[in-house]
Amino acid sequence: MHETATFILFNLAVFSFILTVHSQSCTHGGVRLVGGSVANEGRVEVCNSGTWGTVCDDSWSTSDAQVVCRQLGYSALNATAFGEAYFGEGNGLIWLDNVICSGTESDLLSCSHNGLGVHNCDHSEDAGVKCEVSCTHGDVQLVDGSVSNEGRVEVCNNGTWGTVCDDSWSTS
Numbered sequence: 001m002h003e004t005a006t007f008i009l010f011n012l013a014v015f016s017f018i019l020t021v022h023s024q025s026c027t028h029g030g031v032r033l034v035g036g037s038v039a040n041e042g043r044v045e046v047c048n049s050g051t052w053g054t055v056c057d058d059s060w061s062t063s064d065a066q067v068v069c070r071q072l073g074y075s076a077l078n079a080t081a082f083g084e085a086y087f088g089e090g091n092g093l094i095w096l097d098n099v100i101c102s103g104t105e106s107d108l109l110s111c112s113h114n115g116l117g118v119h120n121c122d123h124s125e126d127a128g129v130k131c132e133v134s135c136t137h138g139d140v141q142l143v144d145g146s147v148s149n150e151g152r153v154e155v156c157n158n159g160t161w162g163t164v165c166d167d168s169w170s171t172s
Contacts, residue, residue: 026047026050026051026052027047028047028048028049028050029046029047029048029107029108029109030046030047031044031045031046031047031068031071031072031107031108032044032045032047032052032072033045033068033072033087033128033129033131034087034088034090035087035088035090035128036087036128036130039158040069040072040074040130040131040132040133040158041087041128041129041130041131042087042128042129043085043086043087043088043090043126043127043128044068044108044126044127044128044129045090046095046096046108046109048093048095048116048117051092051093052092052093053090053092053093053094053095053096053117054090054092054093054094054095054123054126054127055094055095055096055097055099055108055126055127056094056096056097056098056099056119056120056121056125056126056127057082057083057084057121057125057126057127058097058098058120058121058125059098059099059100060081060083060099060127061081061100061101062079062080062081062103063100063101063102063103064081064099064100064101064108064111064127064129065079065080065081065129065130065131066079066101066103067101067103067104067105067106067107067108067110067111068108068129068131069129069131069132070106071106071107071108072131072160073160073161073162074131074132074133074134074160075131075132075133075134076103076131077132078132079129079130079131079132080129080130081127081128081129082127082128082129082130083125083127083128084124084125085123085124085125085126085128086128087126087128088126089123089124089126090123090126091123093117094117094119094121094122094123094126095116095117096108096113096114096116096119097113097114097118097119097120097121098112098113098114099111099112099113099127100112100113134156134160134161135156135160135161136156137156137157137158138155138156139155139156140153140154140155140156141153141154141156141161142154143161
């Protein structure tokens with residue numbers, strides 16, 4: 001039984017990794033972190049019209065970083081904002097400038113900004129964030145049960161909790 005559970009968790013981790021690698025497709029309003037040394041930090045890039053572009057650091061703050069971290073599935077707690085292309089200069093389009101978030105928005109495009117593509121920046125001003133990792137890769141937890149030994153099964157992948165699909169799920 002233990003070997004089977006380990007095999008299933010390993011396969012879930014591999015499957016999740018494959019999904020993470022291939023989930024960099026550009027969906028309008030999506031964000032990603034690029035250029036960091038770990039997955040939870042990097043230059044902020046946002047998707048518009050099928051193209052990734054950077055965010056200028058004018059008015060960039062902790063509240064903005066909190067929104068990015070939450071949008072990516074990380075904890076907003078201890079989110080850190082970086083400016084001046086701390087994680088390296090991007091290339092191509094700059095989509096956002098003068099972003100001002102309260103910190104409670106569900107996504108970066110819901111924050112106040114100049115408008116998509118309206119900016120007075122160059123890539124030396126690219127914004128970045130570092131998000132707090134809320135779990136360790138491979139951890140398993142039960143959530144929303146009425147007692148501690150029941151609930152929805154979640155697995156940690158690259159610092160983010162995710163649910164487990166119930167296809168072929170059984171008591172064995």
